[in-house]
Amino acid sequence: MTAQILDGKATAAAIKSELTARVAALKERGVTPGLGTVLVGDDPGSQKYVAGKHRDCAQVGIASIQRELPATATQEEIEAVVRELNEDPACTGYIVQLPLPRGIDENRILELMDPDKDADGLHPMNLGRLVLNEPAPLPCTPNGILTLLRRYGVEIKGAEVVVVGRGVTIGRPMPLLLTRRSENATVTQCHTGTRDLAAHLKRADIVIAAAGSPHLVRPEDVKPGAAVLDVGVSRNAEGKIMGDVHPGVAEVAAWISPNPGGVGPMTRAQLLVNVVEAAERSAG
Numbered sequence: 001m002t003a004q005i006l007d008g009k010a011t012a013a014a015i016k017s018e019l020t021a022r023v024a025a026l027k028e029r030g031v032t033p034g035l036g037t038v039l040v041g042d043d044p045g046s047q048k049y050v051a052g053k054h055r056d057c058a059q060v061g062i063a064s065i066q067r068e069l070p071a072t073a074t075q076e077e078i079e080a081v082v083r084e085l086n087e088d089p090a091c092t093g094y095i096v097q098l099p100l101p102r103g104i105d106e107n108r109i110l111e112l113m114d115p116d117k118d119a120d121g122l123h124p125m126n127l128g129r130l131v132l133n134e135p136a137p138l139p140c141t142p143n144g145i146l147t148l149l150r151r152y153g154v155e156i157k158g159a160e161v162v163v164v165g166r167g168v169t170i171g172r173p174m175p176l177l178l179t180r181r182s183e184n185a186t187v188t189q190c191h192t193g194t195r196d197l198a199a200h201l202k203r204a205d206i207v208i209a210a211a212g213s214p215h216l217v218r219p220e221d222v223k224p225g226a227a228v229l230d231v232g233v234s235r236n237a238e239g240k241i242m243g244d245v246h247p248g249v250a251e252v253a254a255w256i257s258p259n260p261g262g263v264g265p266m267t268r269a270q271l272l273v274n275v276v277e278a279a280e281r282s283a284g
């Protein structure tokens, strides 16, 4: 068996074309959505992701607001930019690109954002709303993964899902989305402290690997017919992406997300969805 590809690039393109019409409709009503990004430092990966977010904005007609600070920026300097975006009416939603440089209190920065402008769904109030099952912008990567699974008809209801990782952008929120009554999946969260990862993986109908550990998920650990999503990003000496999933898994799984070209483009598409939905809410 060779797995069907969960094509994030194509799915994101379809979402963007649908959003283009919604943005045009908003503009006719006098509302121009504007996405702000705060990029601190010179991490090449973060620079690339932020550039991609602004390219996407241009494609669908969302205005771009870019703020860049050097790696030496202080906590106070970053907070000043966050306060400025909170007040800027042209900025209808924004993100602070993570991770922030060492020594910066990331949680304090997230907490300082206006929760109504939080396009990432990572403000503590919005994460709390998710826990409480209240409407909130949803974290982009987990929501992008769900969208991809739905588009390809992967059964989520009743599925045994293993999430590997516990970071704020994927690992923490992913089980919150999957265990809502609307999804009804059963989730096991694994991490670096998990004693026997292989034993958990072998039982999973859906594997979401977000550990940042190259080829952590091996073919022999995957249940035949499973869906495997590779969210890990490590780079080899040539700068090529090494995912968390061994290429041999494609011979065992029924569905697999490529990396690149799988979850990454969906993260960006889902960010645009959050920006457009917030603008539609504000337009009434």
Ligand SMILES: Nc1nc2c(c(=O)[nH]1)N[C@@H](CN(C=O)c1ccc(C(=O)N[C@@H](CCC(=O)O)C(=O)O)cc1)CN2
Binding pocket: 045, 048, 049, 052, 095, 096, 097, 098, 099, 120, 140, 141, 169, 241, 259, 260, 261, 262, 263, 264, 265, 267, 268
């Ligand atoms: N504030 C946030 N910071 C970070 C998030 C996030 O959702 N919000 N997630 C990741 C990085 N990320 C988005 O910001 C992101 C990662 C990957 C991609 C992407 O399109 N990747 C391409 C490959 C690009 C390459 O060659 O490097 C792909 O997978 O095809 C987009 C966004 C951490 N930080």
